[in-house]
Amino acid sequence: MLLEICRLEKTLEGRTVLSIPHLQIGAGEIVALVGPSGCGKTLLLRMLTGQLKPSGGSIILDGRDLSRDRRARTRVALLFAEDLLYERLNPRQFLAFFCTLHALPSRRIDEVLTAVGLGDQVRQPISKLSLSARRRLSFAHLQLLQPALALLDEPVERVDWDTAQLFAHLIQNLAAQGSAVLIGVRDLAWAGKFCTRVIELEAGRISGDYSYAARSGGSESKGGEEGTAAPTRYVPYKVTARREDRIMLYDPAEVLYATSRDGRTILRTVSGEEATTNLTLQELEQRLSGRGFFKAHRAYLVNLQHIKAVIQFTRNSYTLQLDDPQETMIPLSKQSEKELQNLLDY
Structure with a gap:
């Protein structure tokens, strides 16, 4: 060994x-x-x-x-x-x-x-x-x-x-x-x-x-130490959402962003799929804590790994450009831009 x-x-x-x-x-x-x-x-x-x-x-x-x-x-x-x-x-x-x-x-x-x-x-x-x-x-x-x-x-x-x-x-x-x-x-x-x-x-x-x-x-x-219970099988965290007649289970890495729309929380995936989750945006943010997601705007939760650029249009107006084929634009609040700047050190 x-x-x-x-x-x-x-x-x-x-x-x-x-x-x-x-x-x-x-x-x-x-x-x-x-x-x-x-x-x-x-x-x-x-x-x-x-x-x-x-x-x-x-x-x-x-x-x-x-x-x-x-x-x-x-x-x-x-x-x-x-x-x-x-x-x-x-x-x-x-x-x-x-x-x-x-x-x-x-x-x-x-x-x-x-x-x-x-x-x-x-x-x-x-x-x-x-x-x-x-x-x-x-x-x-x-x-x-x-x-x-x-x-x-x-x-x-x-x-x-x-x-x-x-x-x-x-x-x-x-x-x-x-x-x-x-x-x-x-x-x-x-x-x-x-x-x-x-x-x-x-x-x-x-x-x-x-x-x-x-x-x-x-x-x-592999067996725990003496006196400890045997560990249970690990199941990677999945985000559940409904798409048409199916319940989808997404790996957090597959999620491009989540947004609140018409009282529903919509997931957009890297592959371009959209699905609806029963979680609120706030609940989803808590579930995804520590998994690389960032609250860019009150209505948007974004996967940091897919941010391509931060674009400043005016002194107080910002937008995130994502790296998907459509180069999706996500609004970025002024306060969130400051937090992102501190987080990514740009």
Whole structure:
């Protein structure tokens, strides 16, 4: 087994915030670590890199204790939730600096930049890159390191759909090359399409641990810890709506936007379908919390992954242009534009 955690604990201010009696992860596994903010995902990931010392227990990577063996820690790579980049450099300069810092050969820099889709932006200052391009550059260090254990903290929270799809492909490649991959996410809307196992974390403790066959829809319990109930099968969240004589179940990623019209809530999908849901727009916003949706206007809830442009017509008049074939225009209130500006940092 590549990674083995035994009796791992972290105590802060006299309170146990993380407690994992036993956990094993094998080479080639893609594990989604699922839970809301504050459940301990980021804490665990940082402990696995050696950035935080455990209060008790051990973390063994390929037979070596991560807390004691410095060389073992070089085989672990973490993609932080934040992009830690030097904005005055360009992508090639940044990766060259990264190679120097970690004593890596620089011959693969151009190959890696092409792999993450930045081959045509190698001389563009990082400060001028889009949020998705910056995230791709952050991901590039995983490609350079080729770690035994790859850790990713909310990797697609601020990226476009194409980048999310690219990351899924690159993660599967890492696993195919023998890396164990652990991805911290709030839900399985994205990671559930390709992960092989799900670990649910609640208040710093594992509440579920099971294999997950996303493509076939199957799920097989791996067995919980002693004294805990066996986890139930995970069912990805779906948005239910009626279309003609059918009840449709949409993956949130399929929803382009939702709007309130004539007292009804209408869903518009990426494929151009329209369906009516019994939920109000406010209820739908609550259900989709943490899944990348944004209240652009009192009558519109928009999937952030499908925003192509923000257009300003007058000083106080804004519109969102979506990336569907019709390039749909959605009204954007002044207050929402300020919130979106803070959210996307444009």
